[in-house]
Amino acid sequence: MTRRGGRGVWLGALGALVVLACTEKLTAPGQCPNFCPTTSIGLTDVILTSVIGRDSSYGRPIGYVNPFGDTILLAATLPTVDSRLIMRFRPVATRAIIATSDTTTGPLLAPAAVRMRLHIVRRDTAAHNLRLQFYRLPLAIDSTTTFAALVDSFNVTPVRNINVDSLLAQAGGFDSVTGDSVTVDSVFTPLRRLVFAFKFDSLQIPWSPADSGKVALGIRVTADVPTTVAIASTESGAGAGITWESRLDSAGTFVIRKQSPGAEFDSFVFDPPPPALDSNLTVGGMPSARSLLRVDLPRAIRDSTQIVRATLILVPAVAAQGVPGDSFFVAVNQVAADFGAKSPLSSSTALHPDSATVFVGKQDTVTVEVTNFLRAWQNDTTIPRTLLLRQVIELPAAGSRLQEGATFSEIRFYSSRAPGYSPALQLTYIPRYPFGTP
Amino acid sequence: MTARRTSAPGPLSASRRGGTVALVAMLACCVAGPARAQDSQFGIKGLGTPGRMEGVRVRSTAGAFAPFDPISALADAALSDVGRLTAWTLSSTSYRHVSLGGADATLRTTRFPQMGLSGPIGHGIMLGGGFATYLDRSYQLATQDTVLVRGVPQPVTDLLSSDGGVVDLRVAASARAWGRLWLGLGLHLLTGSTRLRAVREFTNTTYSTAAQTEDVNYDGAGISASAIGLLGPTLRVAAFARSDSRLRARLAGAEIARNDLPVTVGGAVGWQPGSATRVAATVVYQSWGDAGQYAHNTTNWAVGAELGNQVPLRLGARGGRMPFSPAGAAPREWGASVGTGLRLAGGRGLIDMGLEHLQRRAVGLTERVWSFLLGITVRP
Incomplete structure (x- = not known):
């Protein structure tokens, strides 16, 4: 090998060595205290009982979700509440073209x-032997209609009384005698919803050309035990509708003309009326109530620590109300801006709400993780330090399956005005590490 | 030291060879990225691990030639040996095996601890300067523990890391004083910063990871003086001293620590019994004991030899103590090294390579370090 060639090989080998050597592996096993920095990472756990104040409930008599605007209609026959559905369907045409070659109508x-x-x-x-009982109601029903105003309308023999369990037991979910059918929509497994098609005759739902075919119906539910049912409303996009299969005299031949109006109004009325708000923090119920908590986080914690876990502690003033054995979630949301009762919820994905399950009839302390909110407050001081409690339950629906205002259940927590039981924050945080000192 | 051409110039002319050297240097700089290292865990509780202000040639002889080497920053008087404009840098790739309390780990780092420039400014005065690592404060420690939180034991992993250190920015001058005596004087500005990070991770994901990152800045100053004398045609001696003030640490502009820095004194003897044989020995004392709770004064020695001129063989051994230890006496350190060099373009480019082995032991910790050293010197 010549001297020139030898040097070329040297240089190439050196370059390769440099490239191959330029990787790092730095992490060494630490054995404290000898081979660690003098100060170790600390950890503090504290329950702050007086940092939550200016807390209030909102939502009565007009709630965040109201019967006439709810996406579901609540029918219930419970010892605590009797709720009935009311709905009015849109008008339809009372005349139709007799033949396609002519504009004459009949x-x-x-x-x-x-x-x-x-x-x-x-x-x-x-709850077995679930029955849906249909009643005819006056066309004048609207959002101001009360339970008492319709007592007479419901105190008659129902125009139809349908046993849901019997219908579900039929082969294919079809009752060949009544013409009713049911299909189980399993798209939202494990929550299944039932899609019914009931058949009425002209005596049960009479045709009234004078009212342009408008009809109003009421529905009660009963079962062997007190029960409750949620039915999709017009606001959900899957509201109730009817199909008129009207007969038309078409030049001596009777033909069927179908019209399918949806409900132009649907709601539910219930008794007794919702209890008024008090000094406690009410969450849920119908109309649905929310509670606002304002947190005054100590500056020393907010500015100089790293919060690793934060838990909101809520003490129920009374046992959760609702259907025995039922449950719901109490969700804690971050508000986008603190406008009191009209505070909008934050839509930031980083401020995703957490929730806790509340069982009806229980009075256990409720704890909800709020770590992400408090860490966000540390990073961005413009975020309002206000939390909002609301009730949600899981429903079979596309997209968000947590629905507010889908149950009569509610819970009331002690507010900051109840010493010893006021809402509290349990914080686990790491104090600022004293860098720089060997 | 002059380069001797032993063969006729070929197609690879001097300028192209110089370009190749520059290419290698550029390649080394580009692929290295941010330099981080963890020279020794003994420095974690102290101010760090003192840097070796020595070129590759000197480190290949275990540091024995440092007071006589113009590239090394130990004795400013040696700058007189440069003769003409010279620039240099070096890279060090270390493989460190750590045994601590039954746990073993192998670490790997690459860094560029030194760079400099020197040359004559007239009237027989040589001026030089550059930077060299004064204290390396790079480390990354992972510890696992279980802490009791809310009445429940929670496994945690703590990660403490420091990235950076203190560098010595030196401006030095050297001149021939009388006959066979050269004197040197240097001013040193100590500056640097470390990015410190503390992370605690919980196995239980209910707990969020906590991370804190801060930048700590350091400053200090020093002055050095040295003399090299020829006692004969083949024998040289050197004496050197340096005093550094204090190291001040600032966090967000506020002083958080102040530590005294050592006085350094030392001497060396070099002998050249033949035209291709050189030997040297050096002793250095540093008063690190004033630098903090875990600091100790140190004395280090080195002996080494360089055999040959064109492709020399360099050998050396060193011993002594390290300045910081978490308990007991200062850790013992000994090492051996070997290396060689290559002249390019008629001596305008020098590539030095070395392999160094160090072993440190104290308080249950044993460190074995293999370092590959690559130095590049350019004399345009």
């Missing part, structure tokens, strides 16, 4: 059948 006659579609999104499967 009157629609009494229908051959009236079919009604209904979605049950939640029911108590432990």
Whole structure:
């Protein structure tokens, strides 16, 4: 090998060595205290009982979710509440073109059948012989209609009384005698909703050309035990609707003309009326109530520590109200801006709410993790340090499956005005590490 | 030291060879990225691990030639040996095996601890300067523990890391004083910073990871003086001293620590019995004992030899103590090294390579370090 070639090999080898050597592996096993810095990482756990104040409940008599605007309709026959659905369907045409070659119209006659579609999104499967009872109601019902105003309308024999369990037991979910059918929508497994198609005759739902075919119905639910049912409302996009299968005299031949109006109004009325708010923090119920908590985090903690866990502690003033054995979630949300009762919820994905399960009839202390909120407050001082409690339950629906205002259940927590039981924060944090000193 | 051409110039002319050297240097700089290292765990409780202000040639002889080497920053008087404009840098890749309390780990780091420039400014005065690592404060420790939180034992992993250190920015001058005596004087500005990070991770994901990062800045100053004398045609002696003030640590502009820095004194003897044989021995004392609770004064020695001129063989051995130890006496350190060099472009480019082995032991910790050293010197 010549001297020139030898040097080329040297240089190439050196370059390769440099490239191969330029990786690092630094982490060494620490054995404290000898081979660690003098100060170790600390940890402090503290319960702050007086940092939550200016807390209030909002939502009565007008709630954040109200019966006439709810995405579900609550029917219940419970010792604590009796709730009935009311709905009014849109008008339809009372005349139709007799033949396609002519513009002459003729009157629609009494229908051959009236079919009604209904979605049950939640029911108590432990309550057997669930029945849906249909009543005719006055067309004047609206959002101001009260339970008392419709007592007479419900104190009659129902136009139809349908046993849901019997229908579900039919082969294929079809009752060949009544013409009713049911299908189980398993898209939202494990929460299943039932899609009904009920058949009425013209006596049960009479055809009234004078009212342009408008009809108002009421629904009660009963079962062997007190029960509750949630039915999809118009606001959910899967509300109830009817199909008029009207007969038309078409040049001596009777033909069927179908019209399918949806509900132009649906709601529910219940008794007794919702209890008024008090000094406690009310969450849930119908109309749904929310509670606002304002947190005054000590500056020393906010500015000089790293919060690794934060838990909101809420003490119920009374046992959670609702259907025995039922449960719901109390969710803690970050508000985007503190406007009191009208505070909008934050939509930031970094401020995702956490929740705790509350069981009806229990009075256990409720704890909810709020770590991400407090860490966000440390990083961004413009975020309002206000938390909002609301009640949600899980429903079979596309997208968000947590729904507010889907149950009569509610819970009331002690507020900051109840010494010894006021809301508290349990914080676990790491104090600032004293860097720089060997 | 002059380069002797032993063969006729070929197609790889001097300038192209110089370009190749520059290419290697550039390659080394680009792939290294941010230099982080953990020279020794003994320095974690102290101010750090003192840097070796020695070129590759000197480290290949275990540091024995440091007071006579113009590239090394130990004795400023040696700058007179440069003769002309010279620039240098070096890289060090270390493989460190750590045995501590039954736990073993192998660490690997690459860094560029030194860079400098020197040359004549007239009237027989040589001026030089550059930077060298004064204290390395890079480390990364992982510890696992279980802490009781809310009445429940929670496994945690703590990660403490420091990235950076203190560098010595030196401006030095050297001149021939009388006959066979050269004197040198240097001013040193100590500066640098470390990025410190503390992380605690919980196995239980209910607990969030906590991380804190801060930058700590350091400053200090020093002055050095040295003399090299020829006692004969083949025998040289050197004496050197340096006094550093204090190391001040600042966090966000506020002083958080102040530690005294050592006085350094030392001497060396070099002998050249033949044209291709050189030997040297050096002793250095440093009063690190005033630098803090875990600090100790140190005395270190080194002996070494360089055999040959064109492709020399360099050998050396060293021993002594390290300045910081968490308990007991100062850790013992001994080492051996070997290396060689290559002249390019008629001596305009020098590539030095060395392999160094160090062993340190104290308080249950044993460190065995293999370092590959690569130095590049350019004399345009």
